[in-house]
Each structure stands twice: as C-alpha cells, then as structure tokens.
Amino acid sequence: MITARPARPEDAETIARMARALSIADGGRPSRFSAESFRRDGFGANAAFSTVVAELDGAAVGYAIYYPGYDTDSATRGVYLADLYVDETYRRKGVGRALLAGLAAEARADSARWMFWSVLERNRGARR
Numbered sequence: 001m002i003t004a005r006p007a008r009p010e011d012a013e014t015i016a017r018m019a020r021a022l023s024i025a026d027g028g029r030p031s032r033f034s035a036e037s038f039r040r041d042g043f044g045a046n047a048a049f050s051t052v053v054a055e056l057d058g059a060a061v062g063y064a065i066y067y068p069g070y071d072t073d074s075a076t077r078g079v080y081l082a083d084l085y086v087d088e089t090y091r092r093k094g095v096g097r098a099l100l101a102g103l104a105a106e107a108r109a110d111s112a113r114w115m116f117w118s119v120l121e122r123n124r125g126a127r128r
Helices: 008-027 035-041 097-107
Strands: 002-006 050-056 059-071 078-084 114-118
Touching: 002 035, 002 097, 008 050, 008 059, 050 078, 050 097, 059 097, 059 114, 078 097, 097 114
Parallel strands: 078 114
Antiparallel strands: 002 050, 050 059, 059 078
C-alpha cells in the first residue's frame, strides 16, 4: 500500500538523493540541493517549501516539493509544484497519484484552491 505523508527532517538524505536523480533524469546537471538545504529551507516558521513523501512498505519511493502562491484575479491561495519524482523502479504503480493526492490534501488544509505545475522542455519523458 502506498502512503503519502509530510516530510520530516530525517528524510533529508533520501530527498536530496532523489532530487539529484530528478535533475539527471530530466536532462540537467546534478542538483545542488542537499540534505542540509532540505533541513534548512524546508522546515521552521519561515520554510521556503513543503514536501510530501510517498512510501511503499515503509521505504520512501518518491517526493513532491511545493510552495504557496496567490492569484490576484481569483483572490485565492494555491500551491506551485516544484518537484515531482518517483524512483524508477516504482513508476506506473500509482506513486505519482498518491503524491499528488497527498499534496492536494495538504494544500486544501491550508485553504489552497488551485495547484500549478509545469514541465521543463528538456524533460521529454514527462512531456509525453
């Protein structure tokens, strides 16, 4: 069973590893995002982002990083999805859906009405 939960500081090494894999998978250079930057910027009163982790049989197999946004046209809160990653072995098993559902639940709890995301042009697999 796949579960989605808010990330914890102890997820830092795993999330940083997956972030590096995401950067390489979408055709970029390895990410400079580290366990230290995850802990520094992803927690506390002034966190720059939030993270949802997908687990299967107790192991983290994917993550989604997002941050808050606001739309003046509709006067509504929302979230911008920055990263969505699933370990290659676990793709096409519902992990991505579980991450998006977990992110949507967290966002709704914070009064978000919309979610925005885009795909890098170089990420051919995601664009398909």
